[in-house]
Amino acid sequence: MLKNYRRKLDDIENNLLRMVDIILTANSGMLNATKEKDYDFFGSCEKQLKVIEDLAFKVDNTIVTTLALFSPEAKDLRELVAILKITNELSRARSNVKNYALDMKKYFAEGLFDERTINNIILLQESSIKSFRAVVEMIKSDDENESEKLYNSILVEEDKADELYLMIEQEVLATVCDNSKISVDKMNSLKAIRKLEKVTDRAVGVADLIMFAQTGGEITH
């Protein structure tokens, strides 16, 4: 591989990892904030998350020039096409995280949830972090067996997140009994929590695309 080509690929991978890192930082920050019941962080992560959009454009443009200049084939081609779609998944993850943060700042501050539900939200947050940590490992790995294992671990987290969300939904709905503002907020908070559950879906999307890049077949995401 020519070194100028190698440099382009390194540049793309580094920016991709930066994007994932921003998502992880925001999620970890919110995890701590939730545990410590100090919700200021929720309001502050939007600015950080914004950088993901700039990085996404940067990566996409580098991919377009790399395709134009180096006419990659086979695995090299799959990798670039996959990443072009991965930046899209990460942008969607970013907007899920952002919306979750903005809405939940308010709902947490209102003290809408009991301890059991807060614990489940913490577990949901942990799932999203674990799934994106595995994404980082997948991006760095060239070993198909290792990727397969990481991929499966992400699917497990997604399953967990689905179930946690259903539990949270039941818990919250059980306490909605009238048309009061509190009840309406509780209903709306479910939409926000759903966004957090979706973050794990985005990790699966990214993982699917990495598997496509590494092992071939067809794009399914």
Add this chain to the structure above:
Amino acid sequence: MENIVSVENLNLWYGDNQALKNININMYKHKITALIGPSGCGKSTFLRVINRMNDLIDSVHIEGKVKVDNEDIYAKGVDVVSVRKKVGMVFQKPNPFPKSIFENIAYAPRVHGMVSKKEEEDLVERALKGAGLWDEVKDSLHEPGTSLSGGQQQRLCIARAIAVKPEVILMDEPTSALDPISTEKIEALMLELKKNYSIITVTHNMQQASRIADYTAFFHLGDLVEYDETESIFLNPKEKRTEDYITGRFG
């Protein structure tokens, strides 16, 4: 960026046939510039202008100014031998002299009086290392250059070109006679060489131009149609003729 070759209002005729039409271009130091365009558009002719190789053809008539490293190489009193020392050339078909590998490289510097007998070994080693050939030939320096494979011969010719420490290396389709692996070696070598030299290369291989060139010039029927950063030429060409050519829709 520093200019290394500047061409102003260059016109060239073979007898009555005009092969280059009012060419204006600045090529940059420590960059690879690729010249592309259909057969007969004047790429080789243009390359030969830069080291005055067209002087060898009787019917040629040239107008305009060509500066290499700020020296007008067509000015009165300029020594053609010194121009060729400053501007080395590598051809499509590897053409080592019918001499040993060592002599292929030592010959020109000796003629130019650049080295003493004692320094020759050093210079040969450095040139072969610079061309990425040393490890393959260090034990057979006194074998004939023609005993090497095609790709090795081409790197020997590159070593020969850099032995006289030129400013510019011209290459006319340097890999078109080579297999893909030897081609990649030459391309990687060109990317190394541009740290110390400026390279102007002709290629029919669009992918080669896009892979290694910093700048690309598209010629058509003796005109310089478009010249820009390679990325612009291959992603956003401004001229329709360029777009048609690089996408293979020409004709």
